[in-house]
Amino acid sequence: MDSDPLIAVERLTRVYAMGPHRVRALDGVSAEIGRGEFVAVMGPSGSGKSTFMNLLGCLDRPDGGRYRLDGEEVGDLDADALAAVRSRRIGFVFQSFNLLPRLTARANVELPMVYNRAVLRAERASRAEAALIAVGLEERAHHRPSQLSGGQQQRVAIARALVNRPPLLLADEPTGALDSRTTLEIMALFQRLNRTGITVVLVTHEPEVAAFAGRVLLFRDGHLNEDRRQVPQEASP
Amino acid sequence: MSPLDALRTALGSLRGNPMRTALTMLGIVIGVAAVIAMVAVGTGAREQVLRQIASLGGNLILVGQGSVVRGGVRLGAGSAATLVEEDAAAIAREVPGAVIATPLVRWWLQVVAGNQNWGTTLFGITPEFLEARDWTIAEGRAITKEDVAQANKVVLLGRTVVRNLFGGGDPVGQTVRVFSTPLTVIGVLAEKGQNASGNDQDDVVYVPLYTAKRNIPGMAKTNSRFVHQITVKMEDGADMVEAQEQIRGLLRQRHRLAAGQENDFWMRDLSEVGATRDASARALSTLLAAVAAVSLLVGGIGIMNIMLVSVTERTREIGLRLAVGARRRDILAQFLIESTALSLLGAAVGVALGIGSAAAVSHVAGWPTLVRWETVALAVGVSGLVGVFFGLYPARRASLLNPIEALRHE
Incomplete structure (x- = not known):
């Protein structure tokens, strides 16, 4: 099972209709990402990297090709089945954190478990706390997002992504709104989580951030232009 | 998402914006209070009529000398x-x-x-x-x-x-x-x-x-x-x-x-006299209830309006919920429960206000009023339906959002 790649895409295609034109945002991309890899996805805007991430995240469906995630064919599942896949197998981290301002840090972390039938109500509190400990924010559990710094907010968001114990963490420009010192902290956190076995796929346009990954996928004009492995830089703040 | 979680989420978001919640509820509050107070006044009037009839002698029949027609001329009552x-x-x-x-x-x-x-x-x-x-x-x-x-x-x-x-x-x-x-x-x-x-x-x-x-x-x-x-x-x-x-x-x-x-005689059941008065009191009740129903409808439209604003404002929240595993029906349920909770809460306040107003009318104007539990149940039930009906469109709109676009929404 472990030899089976976590992600396997084959000739993945996504076409958008822009008025009379049809834009092939993603044009026959094939790739595999193994379990425990740390991958940076790069490319200029319009290169198809966001489309690729949306497809990997099961937020969108491909117009052609196949997508196997964690041993399951997910390319043509319906909306409810995709929601279940997102709930159990994928954790999302966004550039703008996307925390709900009304809720405390812990309540934000608990949110994904509300939609996961596999987690009992009684387990929620302890799992949320464990996730906050994993990101080093246990003392801030009862703070609201507005009472937290940007770095802390992103840690809460990462705890939220971890709480359903998914094998895959997808991060979309997670350091885009952070200063360089905080960026280093967050990247160190990603590396630490990656060493515990979680596969991390991260979109960035900053080469300094991509340097912390063990593999870089470079997109251009809807194609996978370059697939480079590298020795990751250590992000110790 | 379990119903308990859905309810908790809905109440949380209503509590998050108390001023707006209160103003949105106001339409329903007024509608329900109006229904209850007006029907109480109408019912009280009817009860009074029925009591008057009883004082006349409830089960009396009067038989009187009638008129006769003599040579084509109809003589008055008693002429026979x-x-x-x-x-x-x-x-x-x-x-x-x-x-x-x-x-x-x-x-x-x-x-x-x-x-x-x-x-x-x-x-x-x-x-x-x-x-x-x-x-x-x-x-x-x-x-x-x-x-x-x-x-x-x-x-x-x-x-x-x-x-x-x-x-x-x-x-x-x-x-x-x-x-x-x-x-x-x-x-x-x-x-x-x-x-x-x-x-x-x-x-x-x-x-x-x-x-x-x-x-x-x-x-x-x-x-x-x-x-x-x-x-x-x-x-x-x-x-x-x-x-x-x-x-x-x-x-x-x-x-x-x-x-x-x-x-060559006439006959009158005293309850018939009452029935006429009763019918007019009933018509008054119906009219008042109709006016009140219109204000409930207006309240419902107010709820729909605010729910639509709320869906637009919370587009990113909806996108996030979808991303972390919410199904469309979870989003639909969340907003439906929110609008229904809003209208039922309004109904509860309206019931209290309506009963209070009825008592005040009795006290100040001296009109008899009577609050029936059927009226209360009906008003609350209709409010619930108003909440569901007018919440349906905004909730459906929320549930059909594309998660990618919703997450990007500013």
């Missing part, structure tokens, strides 16, 4: 002179459930006492009449069987007549004159007030039946057995419609009316 004392006896004997059937004659005339005189209605009655109408005697004694049999020259006065002839003085034992006949006052009737049609029931004098017949000029001329009206009291719970049918059949037979010939 075919209703007789024996008809009353026959009704008492033959109509099942008839407790009392008693005849009366009446005359509008002047009553004189000393130098005072007063125009009023004189009734020639039997003791059973007082019993049928639940009249009680305030002072002195009632008319007895012997008074009737011997045509004693005695009279019972209504309170209004006493006031106009004797002022504040005690009339019992004094003498009043009707035409040239002196009558001894033996008692005063207890005050009864106005009846359902606004007539003063205390503006009357009662004398024994035969005293009236022998001493009132013109009364005895036609037919000595003639009566103007028969008052029939049915036993409690009797079928009034059936009883009227029986009386009609009996009198037609006794008066030898051929099939197709018009009745």
